[in-house]
Amino acid sequence: MDHFLYRDGALYAEDVPIADIAAAVGTPFYVYSTATLKRHFTLFDEALAWGDHLVCFAMKSLSNQAVLKILADQGAGMDVVSIGEYLRAKAAGVPGDRIVFSGVGKTADEMRQALQGGIRQFNVESEPEMIMLDQVAQSLGKVAPITVRVNPDVDAKTHAKIATGKSENKFGIPISRAREVYAMAAKLPGLKVIGIDVHIGSQLTELAPFEAAYAKVAELTEQLRADGHEITRLDLGGGLGIPYTRSNDAPPLPTDYGKMVQRAVGHLGCEIEIEPGRLIAGNAGLLVSKVIYVKSGEDREFLIIDGAMNDLIRPAMYEAWHDIVPVVEPAPGDVPAKYDIVGPICESGDTFAKAREMPAVAADDLIAFRSAGAYGAVMASEYNSRPLIPEVLVNGDQFAVIRARPTYEEMIARDTLPAWLSTPDNSESPAD
Template sequence: MNDSAFHYVDGALHVEGVPAASLAEQFGTPLYVYSRDALTRAYRAYADACAGRKATVHVAVKANSNLAVLNVFARLGAGFDIVSSGELARVLAAGGKASNTVFSGVGKSAAEMREALEAGVKCFNVESIPELHALNEVAKSLGKKAPVSLRVNPDVDAKTHPYISTGLKSNKFGVAFGDARATYREAHDMANLDVVGIDCHIGSQITEVSPYLDAVDKLLDLVEQIESDGMSIRHVDVGGGLGITYDDETPPDIGDFVRTLLAHFEERGHGQREVYFEPGRSLVGNAGVLLTRVEYLKPGEEKNFAIVDAAMNDLARPAMYEAFHRIVPVIERKASARLYDVVGPVCESGDWLGRDRELAVEQGDLLAILSAGAYGFVMSSNYNTRARAAEIMVDGERARAVREREEVKQLFAGESILPD
């Protein structure tokens, strides 16, 4: 198992102190299940490594925006990283503070800027010159100065899937490195902007420290140039993207990763500078599983299929990224295993959750799809008019529904037919 919160007791999968099978019976399937202990331990690994340093943790809301998950982090003192005004609303509803929230994203609207300025967000991570001008105008209309950091694209290869690599010249994100110094001068000259930092985010599911160190070196070189132009850069935001173990990956330990980066700032003579971390997947990915029930076993000439009640609309990552998630039985069987493709009922050939998996399984059995806490429910949809799954939080021996399962009638409640 990827996390000690998910473990077997006498052949039965448990989430902390609760049998997973009992959760499926009580709340139905498909079912997202999160461990409060796993969330807490992952956050504390970051926070403990930052202790005594000018370093802060801002949880990337896009990885998992459930209010209960965000509330766990808010209670621990986390800041947040958002990419929409909707995510800001979630942070506030979960007990987070706008004053400890940074607003990222390549396409912020004027309405979103206005809402965030009125709430008092900590910083806007700006990604283009047109966005600078738009933010300056919105701030002017409110009689405010907007704190800004430019997201600089350092052209560093994060060595990850192309869809989640964000720091190359060919990506849509950030200001080109060669244009950054001049863009900072332009931002500095805008009356309603307050330049406070610099930001980068090179990708996601990164399993090596070296790309981060390369990016930090390029950022600090640029910081020295910017400050020689008369500006003061108070913080450096190194983004998120640290990977987790889905299969056999060996990402660095969270604490070691943070300490390595902070030590590098000191080695470069920038130990006094505040550093922001924006973790998402590494906080929530291995703190969640998706439980699903086998509807049918379908043998074929070339493939055997285990057809389950979860589908690509519930967990999009395999169809979207060809991502690997381990799939394990909730109750272990001693029968011999067969090779199955684990697929859902959605009418798409791309509706698969795992290929060529050795499983000892029978119709009606429960399976657990591991490492589903990040980019799981948040990317789910109602394709094929399928109601989205419930979400459950386990805390020791207690389990609580933190998002009720949708009902089909809710899915078209806002629609209407044409009059006669």
């Protein structure tokens, strides 16, 4: 469920007409619903209420500080994968003891800053990383709490570019070597082993792959405890998918996921961490764009809009589907049209949908991409020198810009010319 509904023939974000936001900030823009963010976090929190747990929002899905503040105020932790995300979380008021540091390429400087600023745990992904973290922690006179991310070689049955738990993926250590790696960690004085970490992929639409991975984690927990390790925390990752279409083929609910987690690992007495991102943020956001032209091609109609692949790259990168709807509700009986929906960027890949059937629209009409809250704004770029687009937050009948669109002057001013190109006479020929 989300809070983007038609009312009196117009699409609203909570109690704010989308058209009013477009008139105030221009298009394209992202808009997020506070009520949806809170509701989706609460679903996960309640699904794990049977035991000690922490729901850590995966910041890579959406990292605007206003969104982080909403979730932190609800009790969320944060899962970060860079020192930039860590500092964003701290700036939003998230305490260090609710921040988990994941990622395969943590640098010594990132480790140092996180240890100095406070951290709940590092999810370590390799022996070299473990050795480096030990050295950094000892140099600071600290002990770093760690889990080791294990790769269970489970097929997540998702897109190849967002699968992370198979043997060919770069993430974690093979679960077959886990006992050896944990024995190594136990001998490093700058580290304290506290648990196990696993994450098998994103946009999973069934529970079976999770359950298969968690069964392996449960078995490993018993083995490591028998080896003398104190395993008190299980970080089970994220990855539960969202319905990108309005079909009946919906992914499992957080309540079903929570019951499965209890069934798989609840008997171990561990604190449970999960790291959802997409399911909290995805359906909490829209990308709103304006139609520039409706162009007739040889055998198709093109809907050319002012949003582009630099604003929402998921369709170009993952062949991802987003429901695309008009901001003005179509009248009953309106005949739908079929379009290739494309942006203005000089790439054939700047295509959001092909032969998409939707209500007919015309130039200057507004359209909305549903389920655009996750992996939208965070993956945007300034390709073709297009400024990053605004992010807007709605709360009831209020809205505010939470990231402004930079001017062209601001964007261009970030470039600097070296001295030899800056001199007034650089275009003149040298004297004979």
